[in-house]
Amino acid sequence: MKLRISHETTYGYDQPIRNLVQSLRLTPSVFEGQKTHDWRIEIPGGIRGPGFRDGAGDWVEGWTLRGPAEEVSVRISGHVETRDTAGVLRGHREMIHPLAYLRSTHATTPDKALREAAMSLKTTGDHLELAHGLSALIAGTIAFRPGVTETHTTAAEAFALGEGVCQDHAHALITVARLRELPARYVSGYLHSTADGQAHEAAHAWAEIHVGNLGWVGFDAANRCCPDERYVRLGSGLDASDAAPIRGVAMGTGTERLAIRVQVEEMEQ
Amino acid sequence: MMVHYNEMFEGEAVREPYARLSEWVRTMPEDFRQMKQAEAEALFRRIGITFAVYGEGGDPDRLIPFDMMPRVFEQAEWRRLERGIKQRARALNAFLRDVYGRGEIIRAGRIPARLVYQNEAYEKAVAGFVPPRGVYSHIIGIDLVRTAKDEFFVLEDNCRTPSGVSYMLENREIMMRMFPQLFRKNHIEPVDQYPELLRRTLESVAPAKCQGRPTCVILTPGHFNSAYYEHSFLANLMGLELVEGADLFVDGEFVYMRTTQGPKRVDVIYRRIDDPFLDPLCFRPDSMLGVPGLMDVYRSGGVSICSAPGAGVADDKAIYTFVPEMIRFYLGEEPLLNNVRTWTLWKDDDYRYVMANLPDLVVKEVHGSGGYGMLVGPKAGKEEIETFRKKIEANPSNYIAQPTLALSTCPTFVEEGIAPRHVDLRPFCLCGDRIELVPGGLTRVALREGSLVVNSSQGGGVKDTWVLSE
Numbered sequence: 001m002k003l004r005i006s007h008e009t010t011y012g013y014d015q016p017i018r019n020l021v022q023s024l025r026l027t028p029s030v031f032e033g034q035k036t037h038d039w040r041i042e043i044p045g046g047i048r049g050p051g052f053r054d055g056a057g058d059w060v061e062g063w064t065l066r067g068p069a070e071e072v073s074v075r076i077s078g079h080v081e082t083r084d085t086a087g088v089l090r091g092h093r094e095m096i097h098p099l100a101y102l103r104s105t106h107a108t109t110p111d112k113a114l115r116e117a118a119m120s121l122k123t124t125g126d127h128l129e130l131a132h133g134l135s136a137l138i139a140g141t142i143a144f145r146p147g148v149t150e151t152h153t154t155a156a157e158a159f160a161l162g163e164g165v166c167q168d169h170a171h172a173l174i175t176v177a178r179l180r181e182l183p184a185r186y187v188s189g190y191l192h193s194t195a196d197g198q199a200h201e202a203a204h205a206w207a208e209i210h211v212g213n214l215g216w217v218g219f220d221a222a223n224r225c226c227p228d229e230r231y232v233r234l235g236s237g238l239d240a241s242d243a244a245p246i247r248g249v250a251m252g253t254g255t256e257r258l259a260i261r262v263q264v265e266e267m268e269q
Numbered sequence: 270m271m272v273h274y275n276e277m278f279e280g281e282a283v284r285e286p287y288a289r290l291s292e293w294v295r296t297m298p299e300d301f302r303q304m305k306q307a308e309a310e311a312l313f314r315r316i317g318i319t320f321a322v323y324g325e326g327g328d329p330d331r332l333i334p335f336d337m338m339p340r341v342f343e344q345a346e347w348r349r350l351e352r353g354i355k356q357r358a359r360a361l362n363a364f365l366r367d368v369y370g371r372g373e374i375i376r377a378g379r380i381p382a383r384l385v386y387q388n389e390a391y392e393k394a395v396a397g398f399v400p401p402r403g404v405y406s407h408i409i410g411i412d413l414v415r416t417a418k419d420e421f422f423v424l425e426d427n428c429r430t431p432s433g434v435s436y437m438l439e440n441r442e443i444m445m446r447m448f449p450q451l452f453r454k455n456h457i458e459p460v461d462q463y464p465e466l467l468r469r470t471l472e473s474v475a476p477a478k479c480q481g482r483p484t485c486v487i488l489t490p491g492h493f494n495s496a497y498y499e500h501s502f503l504a505n506l507m508g509l510e511l512v513e514g515a516d517l518f519v520d521g522e523f524v525y526m527r528t529t530q531g532p533k534r535v536d537v538i539y540r541r542i543d544d545p546f547l548d549p550l551c552f553r554p555d556s557m558l559g560v561p562g563l564m565d566v567y568r569s570g571g572v573s574i575c576s577a578p579g580a581g582v583a584d585d586k587a588i589y590t591f592v593p594e595m596i597r598f599y600l601g602e603e604p605l606l607n608n609v610r611t612w613t614l615w616k617d618d619d620y621r622y623v624m625a626n627l628p629d630l631v632v633k634e635v636h637g638s639g640g641y642g643m644l645v646g647p648k649a650g651k652e653e654i655e656t657f658r659k660k661i662e663a664n665p666s667n668y669i670a671q672p673t674l675a676l677s678t679c680p681t682f683v684e685e686g687i688a689p690r691h692v693d694l695r696p697f698c699l700c701g702d703r704i705e706l707v708p709g710g711l712t713r714v715a716l717r718e719g720s721l722v723v724n725s726s727q728g729g730g731v732k733d734t735w736v737l738s739e
Contacts, residue, residue, distance in 0.1 A: 019518060021518075021519050021550065021561040021562035022550075022562075023550040023551065023562060023564075023565050047520065047521045048521070049519065049520075049521050049522050049562070049565065049566070049569075050522045050565050050566055050568070050569030050570075050571055051569065052565075052568055052569040054394070054396075054397070054398075054568065055369075055393060055394070055395065055396030055397035055398065056393065056396075060565060060568070061565075062519065062522075062562050062565035062566065062569075064519055064520050064521060064562065066520070094397075095369075095370070095396040095397030096393045096396045096397075097372060097375075097382065097385075097386040097396075098386075099382050099383060099386035099387055100386045100387070100391060100393045100396070101393075102386075102387055103387060103389075241554065247550045247551075247554070248550065248561075249549060249550065249561045
């Protein structure tokens with residue numbers, strides 16, 4: 001697929017802020033499943049800082065904005081040619097050993113229920129089969145329902161609630177995978193449309209699980225599938241906060257309003 | 270009964286390096302000694318050096334007892350130690366470069382992958398990034414004990430931000446001020462070049478993008494930190510700015526320091542704050558001590574951080590057991606300094622051995638420090654041993670065990686005159702374009718009779734450490 005992406009994140013402040021510093025992971029990954037063209041990151045009024053590819057293979061870019069500013073916009077645009085690799089992250093260059101993805105974070109700390117669920121699956125010893133089983137288990141336990149969880153909801157909380165959004169599915173899947181000694185991580189990106197053809201108008205997230213010979217394989221429990229050509233991968237981390245496409249701080253005392261607009265459209269052939 | 274090596278004697282005779290000191294002590298009038306002890310204490314109070322050593326916590330305003338009787342090494346002894354320490358420092362940095370790169374030592378099956386990559390101190394954020402000159406740990410504090418004339422053991426390595434060097438410098442300063450005649454009679458190698466060497470070390474690892482003479486700063490968590498005195502002391506001696514996180518900011522591709530003349534670009538940061546607090550955009554988002562955006566500048570080569578984030582993976586107690594293996598693997602040499610035989614309680618055989626021999630062993634928590642949470646078998650009563658046994662049973666992988674070492678003693682001033690007390694040693698090895706070690710270090714002494722615990726929180730004191738010239 002040829003996807004045109006535009007993504008704008010706007011922060012509004014009731015008191016002007018100064019000295020904004022951001023670390024952005026907003027550039028599509030380089031691997032066999034996607035090719036990126038004309039990618040632009042812009043923050044009007046900001047200064048582009050250091051850019052580098054980190055050990056996880058993500059392109060990281062720092063930005064600063066001296067201010068004062070009452071509004072800051074992070075604007076992304078470009079297009080990506082995608083190809084279905086059946087979820088396998090083939091040809092992705094990275095330096096981090098998979099075992100570094102076995103540690104748990106606050107959001108992915110297991111409780112008794114997650115432990116029992118993870119251990120309930122019997123396996124023949126085939127890691128891929130186990131990963132699929134865990135993904136189906138999470139998909140079956142957490143129903144997709146926006147608005148019931150928030151940014152800080154943990155895997156254990158969402159699992160107990162039985163409802164949540166893609167972030168919650170990814171957190172829960174990562175947690176159970178790690179319990180089964182499978183390295184797992186959180187991936188942030190975009191999704192063109194769900195399987196039923198519905199356009200997806202928000203940023204998306206899923207999990208990647210490291211399975212033996214295949215390496216990293218994506219699992220989108222929220223949509224009961226593995227990422228295909230409808231998906232655009234940006235970057236990864238131990239959990240949503242670690243993989244956040246935008247991390248930033250600014251000096252200011254006021255409150256912040258956030259507006260996000262994401263468009264992922266298929267381009268004319 | 271364990272025999273402890275007394276560093277002053279060879280049989281009945283006083284050893285050559287202690288000859289003059291022994292005479293000095295023997296002829297010292299009692300009232301003179303008391304007067305000098307009071308003077309030393311007053312001097313320490315005046316300069317305000319009262320902090321706890323090695324981040325042990327405790328009362329930050331409490332004075333650590335200073336013992337006026339120096340500990341002495343002869344030249345040849347020291348040269349042997351020096352070679353061993355520098356060898357270890359090279360291997361530790363080679364290990365860090367390796368585990369943040371291709372991980373050859375793990376591929377070769379010499380160190381289990383889990384111990385490294387699942388280690389809390391392993392920072393995946395710096396995987397693949399090589400800091401200037403490939404140096405990760407720029408100041409390495411290596412804790413040593415002695416058990417015989419020619420037998421030294423390394424107790425632990427400190428690759429992050431080892432403290433205590435200000436004591437090394439102040440102990441010497443105070444001894445020279447109080448007893449100048451001792452320094453005329455004995456030929457003692459100086460240690461006061463340490464700040465200059467540290468500054469040179471920091472400058473030598475400035476990033477490639479640095480223009481002109483590097484601007485170095487010391488980053489402190491602030492005055493409430495127990496080692497704040499040391500941070501400001503070193504900044505003063507090196508002529509560097511002492512800054513807190515809020516004094517630095519990222520603008521574009523670099524880090525700047527706020528000054529009265531406007532922003533000044535910073536090239537090297539000697540940080541005395543822990544990894545999780547360095548940068549809220551990369552590590553703990555709630556950290557107020559760090560500099561937002563610092564890690565992005567670091568990883569793109571705009572600033573150097575000493576020690577490198579993630580350096581701690583080389584110094585925990587589980588990795589420690591593999592340091593001799595690192596020396597063989599990276600340097601192709603045999604280790605010059607011994608490790609203490611260590612049983613790791615997550616291994617079944619080791620577990621059985623340790624549980625059967627608790628009264629003879631020292632058991633430590635893997636991440637513990639400061640002499641707390643540890644069992645000294647031979648000094649513990651039955652009840653204490655049984656309580657500890659239950660703690661181990663509940664979480665074996667949290668513990669390691671070592672034999673009780675017959676720590677050497679040095680003559681030390683006590684109430685009744687002079688008596689042997691147990692000591693250890695922390696030298697500070699500097700790694701930049703060169704590896705430097707000032708002749709000396711910090712000697713800690715267990716002031717309680719028979720005690721093997723030298724930590725200041727448990728009744729430890731400090732001594733000046735002499736290396737005699739030829």
